[in-house]
Amino acid sequence: METRYILKKDHLAPWLRRVAKSHRVVAPVKNRHGDTLYAEIDGLDKVELDLAGQPQASAKSFFLPQQEVLFTYRTGKGGYEFHEPATPAPATVYFGLRSCDLSAILYTDVVFMGRHKDPGYRRRREGAILISIACHQPHPNCFCHATKSGPFLEFGYDLQFTDLGTRFLVEAGRSRGETLISQWRPFFSEAAEEDVKLQYQLALEANGLFRRNVDVGCAVRKLAEGEVAEGIWRELADRCQDCGGCAYLCPTCTCFTIRDEKLGPEHGERLRCWDACTLEGFSRMAGGHNPVAREQHALKRRFQHKLRDDVHKHGRPSCVGCGRCVGICFGGVDIVGFIDRLSEEDLP
């Protein structure tokens, strides 16, 4: 059994302050408008950490930015040359990641550090230490218990914190996490058996607090067997209003586009930006032909990819149950509604 530690809440800020001397620290911060966002902390005293609520967006943009410069280029008489900008990827401690968001990073690792080695992603990911916080109060739209990506994690984290009231139970999953503890060992004491029991109790309770009961397995099975009626795809497509929001907000949607931005007659930038497979221009080819019939299939790719193709490829769906897309769809057709609809079909 791995060693478990206790960090008193009083010691959280002092410990983080020390960590921040050698690392950039990113954590969920509640801003003065009341929104919680993952943000770079500069000065722990200036911000309000929010370890209870779910940040409004995942940590995706820290690893796959909404827009990044891949290269600058020059063209003209001197030839056509691409230069890689010097973008620093400082060693970063991500503190207070929700379980769903950490699970999502494990998935994006597969996309960008598997067969294809994405240089930018790798640079940012290799310098990252992931510290998650176990959720005991799921957000109303959450269903990570159904996608097995929370509320408490069993692997994948460097450290996992569990709030035990006056103290955190800290579990080290990887050596990088262990290092952060051993470097400042005096802050940590070994966990007692009742601490571990309490965590177990909290995990059980958390699992009972989900308000949504989402039958992901049913959707996975139906998609695998091609049992989704064409009429459902058509209805989804008809309601989709092209905002791209579901894909942009989704912690595991990684599709991107690459484009050139001309900055002058002889120079420019090659940018990589988020893209969404729900958009018409995503698959449209030069000349106008589109192999995807959008009027019928605007959302088919996205749902199939998450609930069928990734199950086939990686053994599990790539939806992490964070629920952020629930209620944000302009046309009212989020993935949870889709899954619910498939499972309702089976009801008598």
Added chain:
Amino acid sequence: MTNSINEIENSEVLLVAGSNTTEAHPQVARRIYDAVDRGAKLIVIDPRRTKLASRAHIHLDIRPGTDIALLNGMMRAILDDNLADDLFVEMRTENFYALRDMLYRLDLAEVAAVTGVDQRLWQQAARLYARARKSVICYCLGVTQHICGTNNVQAYANLAMLTGKVEKEHCGVDPLRGQNNVQGACDMGALPGVFPGYQPVSDPKARAKFEQAWGVRLPAKPGRTLLDMTHGGGNGPVRGMFIVGENPLLSDPTMDKVRETMENLDILVVADIFLSETAQLADVVLPAASFAEKTGTFTNSERRVQMVRAAIPPLAESRTDAEIVIALANRLGYSMHYQSTAEIMEEIALLTPIYGGIYHDRLEESWGLQWPCFDRAHPGTPFLHKYMFTRGKGHFVPADHQRPAESVDEDYPLLLMTGRIYHHYHTGTMTRKSAALNRECNEAVLEINPADARALAVRNGERVRLASRRGAIELKAGITERVAPGMLYTTFHFAEAPINRLTVADRDPGSQCPEYKVCAAKVEKLT
């Protein structure tokens, strides 16, 4: 809007008129979809089969410009079925009898003929609207951009008052404002007849207040409207212009006339973030900062005044419009000094009763405040007319159907409407600079019904010539059932296909809104 956007999702009946809501006001459409999913009934009045219309329980696909006739028909149905809110009419309105008499004289067969809508359909819609407890009307430029725009609006107000669907939460008449701060620009008195807060320039008391505050004599005569200024031609009344962030060359009707005016001015000063089509004609172009580079407030469609915050300093040598105006004023011999835009807002609050309690520090601590907000203690007003019409009792103004300024004939047999699409905004000066939006849509498309396309032997995607009595442009044809036979639709976002070369300049005498929704046109195949 008299309501808040979020009230819409709790309405029981939604009547959406002349608004392509899913494309032009996505967040309002989001609430409408929500409401319908919860069981609300949706009535759409629109000549086109928009995305929203295709989800409507009742789609009244009237001929463009026949709203009044339809509304009169609906109100008559309400009287016939005894569905009027008699108590409300009695207590809260005036001039009902004039309306009633007009409605009883109405020839229902003629209404059906004029609107092209089946009588049973509009009667059904009227009953639905009148019977629900919470019915809301949303309308947009499809109602106002007609020569009878003011009467159109009044007709919708008549309907709401007749059934008592005002002065209550989830009930009301909501104009959806097109541009991000068009509400604010009006509130701030960027209009020829009123000071900030709609205080008439002709009112000596209002004038005295502003004269005292600004230390100068102020003109009493209302000024010229936009079209008066831009359509003067070579020898118009206006000889010098200062244009801030507008592109009248593309947005105003009868483009060639506007160009003539601009080219013949003694002086044209334009402040903009891009070298717009209008700026290209200027004598002096001043580079302005974008919204991301300045701090201030916008007022949205639901009258919510909220902060815009500078994320970065002004790019390159650009300056905020406020800095530009201040510099100009000082050069013109009027001393103007503000430490911050918050200080400007303090002056607005001082002089504008409906903004009387709006200060930047309050906005910083909230999601904005909805006017009227009279003082610091006032919480703002989520829905208007709560206990009282702002002007006292609601006044019925009966109106008759009025023929559009232009009608089709043998030479110009098709009826052209113009509007917006989802991916672009206004004349495209900003959205056309966005790669993602351009990828989704980078070309004006002329929507044409399959039957008309067949008759003209036009194929989908083919470039065609579109002409009116004033000019012609070339653009791509898109064959779709969204438009009825005999009708055409396109957008005004694209400088390559400047549709306002074609549109009519006839306008509503009250609102001065040009009739962008009706223009006789013809389509020709390019050889």
Added chain:
Amino acid sequence: MDAVLSTCVYCGCGCGCYLHVQEGRVVGSSPSRNHPVSRNNICLKGWHLHEMVHSPDRLTSPLVRKGGRLVKAGWEEALDRAASGLKKCMTKHGSEALGVLSSAKCTNEENFLIQKLTRAVLGTNNIDHCARL
């Protein structure tokens, strides 16, 4: 990276949008979750709000017409030229011959100043904007 809450400029809905800033450049835009209008989603225009800000087509310096062409100029020159042009026109034709178009894209504070300039400085009520277009 900073996230600055602002208001979207692309329609009258008025969504609360965060502008994400990195090294002086706006590199992203995302919705506010608790804002009463945006409620954690914005339309495609909003999600790409940042793309226009750093467009290479942005005007970077004042331009003044010389010999029929618009050429780069300094602020002092441009403002002088603008002010003297307007003044000359006012002297020659009177205040009534001046017209100002404000903008539905400018802030309230700017609109207020523009109408103040028109009324108090130029001495006319000839001010409007494209509210109806």
Added chain:
Amino acid sequence: MSDCGCRKGNEQAENDKNGGNSYLPWPARIEAISEENSQIKTFVLAFSGDKRQQDYRYLPGQFLMVSVPHCGEAPISISSTPTRPGSVHLSVRRAGLLTNAMHGLAVGDTVGLRGPYGRPFPLETFRGKDLLFVAGGIGLAPLRSVINHALDSEHDGRIEILYGSRSPEDIAFKADIATWEATPKVSCRLTVDVASPGWEGEVGVVTRLLPQVDLDPKTSVALVCGPPLMIRFVMAELSRMGYSDERIITTMERHMKCGLGACGHCHMDDRLVCVDGPVFSLAELRGRDVVELRDKP
């Protein structure tokens, strides 16, 4: 990597393995341009530096991501054969921004290239079999690579080429066709949709040529490339003729941004054309939602 940060020559595979930047294009000079028809040009490209050029390896059916200044990147299939080293040919039809800009380039200009990417044609399975090529328009480009590869490597079966064009003026790769026609064991049949004066050949869609082919479906392989609709009709006809799904091979065109299996644009049901394709047998396409197989594309 050179000091300017540009990838010079073919360190692609090495770089990918060693942590280099897989998105970095390297410069290639346009050595020659031949105008195949009014819409198609073939660009002969060589990397700066003989060594790099010599070491460059690719296989028929693969494609390159091509950068043209200010236009971003687009996938273009290679139309030359690796058996003729010294240059790479890209045959480009005017379609969008990038290809139109490319048509405006001249000899001596530079483009950026990265790749080769994608799964090539299964050349090893062609041994001892007769090859039937069916192409429409620009679809001949990737097949040209296989045809010339087969000729250069002294393919031991017969070769039948069917090629459909819109009009006689639109027939591309005329020089190649002339060579093929003069080669024993190769037969070449052309057809046009619309004849013009002087055309004495076949008129009609390319499927009309299929009955003229006398190859045994049991001992031959059919390779098909062209517009989606053509692919659908030809594949259906080949099936009717007795070609098994494994022996009908096509190559697909999709919008692509990375070529590396990450960007998602080229998805075809559960497959990514850039890494799982672009070459697919009909057996691999069956049962998938593919526009080339759909009844109403």
